[in-house]
Amino acid sequence: MAPIILFLLLALSFTASAQRQTNITLGSSLTPITNSSWLSPSGLYAFGFFRQRNGYSLGVFLSGISLKTVVWAARRDDAPVPGNATLLFTSDGRVVLTSAQGGETLIVSASQPASLASMSDSGNFVLYNSDREIIWQSFDHPTDTLLPTQQLKAGAELFSPVSETELSTGIYRLKMQNDGNLVQYPVNTPDTGSYAYFASGTDGAGDNVTLNLDPDGRLYLLNSTGFNIKNITAGGYPTKEAINMMKLDTDGIFRLYSQNLTRNGNRLDVWSSTSNKCDPKGSCGLNGYCVMKDKEAECTCLPGFEFVSQGNGTSGCERDFDAENESRCPKVSDFGLAKLLKSDQTKTFTGIRGTRGYVAPEWHRNMPVTVKADVYSFGVMLLEITCCRKNVDWLLPEDEAVLEQWVYQCFQDGDMDKLVGDEIVDKKELDRMVKVGLWCTLDEPSLRPSMKKVLLMLEGTVEIPIPPSPTSFFTAI
Structure with missing residues (x-):
């Protein structure tokens, strides 16, 4: 009450x-x-x-x-x-x-x-x-949650969400099977033991077995006659000013939560189907594998492989070497390179290859080259599209010759109309593209955003902070 x-x-x-x-x-x-x-x-x-x-x-x-x-x-x-x-x-x-x-x-x-x-x-x-x-x-018709007095009936499933803020169907499911077994699988896999990563062990309990949740958090299985086959949780959790609910989370683990009902109430995880976050199969994508580190799941790739999407461990791994390489050792190569060596011979030459004006500064400074080098190149291209001119043009006045420097000066002076001349443009869109381009072309790689963040900034779904001077980091040191 x-x-x-x-x-x-x-x-x-x-x-x-x-x-x-x-x-x-x-x-x-x-x-x-x-x-x-x-x-x-x-x-x-x-x-x-x-x-x-x-x-x-x-x-x-x-x-x-x-x-x-x-x-x-x-x-x-x-x-x-x-x-x-x-x-x-x-x-x-x-x-x-x-x-x-x-x-x-x-x-x-x-x-x-x-x-x-x-x-x-x-x-x-x-x-x-x-x-x-x-x-x-x-x-x-449950989605990812079971409430007190609600049943998950035989043949029904819960599906995990993509994330806590994206509620569309994710990659895991919890199924109340017709054989009486409560089982977890990755989405789009057969209902067979080789794909399961959690099971209640109640197969053979008969038809019409249901998963039930009491108000005190007791999660249990009943057969068609109402007989309690198995208690999954013991229950006994507080019900005063709280609601106990079961959710199948993004990571593929189903948990019992106690939701406090005060205005600023928090939600406590009081029980989970496993303490090992690497138990759910497929969490790291195709060819990726999961390891526990400080009680958290971490995705990694085998030597010679890399993430399909850099910085996204759930994207899976792809090979980072030539499939025709008999010894499966990574080789440095380029398009049009003639095969002058035998398979067991090696000769390498290291040098910079890229279009002048688009190559990130770290290539010339004996610094580690990461995916942020591609972010720099994208930023240059974005500023070129925005301003309708080349990155470097020595026919222009000296203070306008280098695009990134000129754009930053105009941005700092609040004179961005100068960048588009007589063109009629959306001022908010121009401001957004200029700020994104300036963040991407910062000299310090660690300050550049990831391409995922760049996309979110261009879409306008995240706030874009004021970019610093493109060379401020290196000037300081």
Whole structure:
């Protein structure tokens, strides 16, 4: 009772953006910006819009706390929608998402038209027919979370999210198999033992075995007669001002969490299916392997291999040597190099090869050359595209001859119109491209952003700080 009383108080501040009503009638609607959700009677849960990336998604979430913990996502693999979208409970009993252009997306696939809907205090979003019979409920279609009193039925699965902020389908699944075994696999693999990395060991327990969660955090398996086959967790966790829930996390481990219900409440990990974060198969991608370091999982590659995407350990590994090399030893080579040596002979020559003006400064300074050298080249190209000129042009005045130096001076002076001449451009876009280009062309490699960060900055999804002088680091030393 205490959690409900607490949420009655907390939810008062949310009445401007949510409707608290026992029954949701035909013709009701939601929008992301104003009336964004339908609350359960106590205000404990809400069904409606929540922020995701650069838009909004639909689902059920805990309301009244600073962190909106999403417990069910509708059409989780769809792209987020803009702020002008509308969720409509139509007069003919459908729940649809409409765009400003008039397009419709069916959110719920019920067996018959609905007459009524409700958001319950158990976290279950329910549709009823005219006889008040349940025709659809979110509890029957779990995504990555199991709530108290909810079941994972035989044949059903939970799928991990891509990340904590990206809720689309990730790379792991937890399946309640028809043979009574609760098993974890990577996504897109057969239901066979060779792919499993967790199993309850209850195969042969019969049909219609269900995974159940009690309010005190006891996670257990029941057979079709209601007999308790196995306790997965002992339970006994606090329920006062807290909710216990089970989630299949991004890393492929399913955990029991105790969510504090105070406004700034935290979420505690009270149990996990394994303490070894390398147990989930495939976490490091194709050809990569996982090692535990300081209780954390770390992806690495075998000698002679490198990550497919530098800096991204989950991208997998690819060979860094010629497949035709009989001894499998890496060789330094280049296009058009004649094969003048036998397979067991070696002759190497090391030198710089690259287009003048695009080669990063570390090539000339006897410094380690990393992937940040490519970031430098990209930055030069970005500034050239922005300013419609070459990187170095000695026909121009001396203070304009070197592009990066001239761009930084114009940026520092607040005179960026000079970079585009008489062209009419979006000032915010120009500012963003110039700042990204200047960050990429810094002399110090460690200060340059990764290409992933560059992409996010160009998209406008992360804030771009003011870039320092391109040569400030080397001037200081």
